[in-house]
Amino acid sequence: MSAETTVPDGNPALIGVPTFLVGSVALGLVLTGFVPATAVAASIPIIATATAFGQGIAAIWATRLNQNAVAAIFGIFTGFWSSYAALVLGLTHGWFGIQAADTARTQELFLGSWLAVIVLLTLATLRLPRAFTVLFGLIDLALLLVLLGTAQASTLLTQLGGYTVFAFVIVGAYLFLDAMSQATGGRALPLGAPVRA
Numbered sequence: 001m002s003a004e005t006t007v008p009d010g011n012p013a014l015i016g017v018p019t020f021l022v023g024s025v026a027l028g029l030v031l032t033g034f035v036p037a038t039a040v041a042a043s044i045p046i047i048a049t050a051t052a053f054g055q056g057i058a059a060i061w062a063t064r065l066n067q068n069a070v071a072a073i074f075g076i077f078t079g080f081w082s083s084y085a086a087l088v089l090g091l092t093h094g095w096f097g098i099q100a101a102d103t104a105r106t107q108e109l110f111l112g113s114w115l116a117v118i119v120l121l122t123l124a125t126l127r128l129p130r131a132f133t134v135l136f137g138l139i140d141l142a143l144l145l146v147l148l149g150t151a152q153a154s155t156l157l158t159q160l161g162g163y164t165v166f167a168f169v170i171v172g173a174y175l176f177l178d179a180m181s182q183a184t185g186g187r188a189l190p191l192g193a194p195v196r197a
Contacts, residue, residue, distance in 0.1 A: 010065060011182070011183055012058040012061040012071075013058070013175065013179040015054050016057075016059075016070075016074045017175055017176040018176055019050050019051050022051060024165055026042075026051075027047065031165060033155075041092050048082070058070075062074055073125070076121055083114075084110075087106070087107070104153070108150055115140065118136065118139055118140055119140050122136035122140055133195050134171050135172060139168050145158070174189065175191075178191065
């Protein structure tokens with residue numbers, strides 16, 4: 001009997017990317033005003049279940065495949081989406097004892113913290129194909145716009161953040177089509193040369 005462990009084949013992006021996309025679409029619709037401001041939690045059923053859960057599964061799957069960078073990416077977004085759900089539910093139901101007057105600062109803390117981490121992730125993944133850099137760069141921009149919109153009470157900036165979410169959804173959809181093409185025996189789609197070799 002061999003002591004070697006066989007690592008199964010697979011691509012965690014096949015679960016991680018579409019579950020990321022569905023939560024992003026829901027968030028983009030909230031940010032652009034598809035639902036009224038009083039229904040800010042409308043995206044949470046999708047984000048707390050499909051998106052956060054799907055990111056977690058993809059992170060575990062990537063870990064099993066020894067795809068450490070992929071596991072890190074999906075693990076980071078597991079934290080983002082699950083903490084976003086906790087933030088929205090906590091603020092709308094008063095779970096954390098945060099006063100209404102402190103809600104905007106709490107949201108700024110959340111957005112600023114995650115912006116710092118996602119910018120770091122963007123810089124750390126510059127050796128990936130350019131499509132990933134574009135994706136992470138657009139996520140950075142969306143977070144920045146929503147942070148500025150929250151800090152300045154600007155519906156316009158928040159809506160611009162929402163439209164930027166739709167821009168990174170398009171890039172993410174392209175990445176999903178690439179993964180599905182390869183998984184079904186097709187050719188890889190061009191993703192561009194890395195920014196840094």
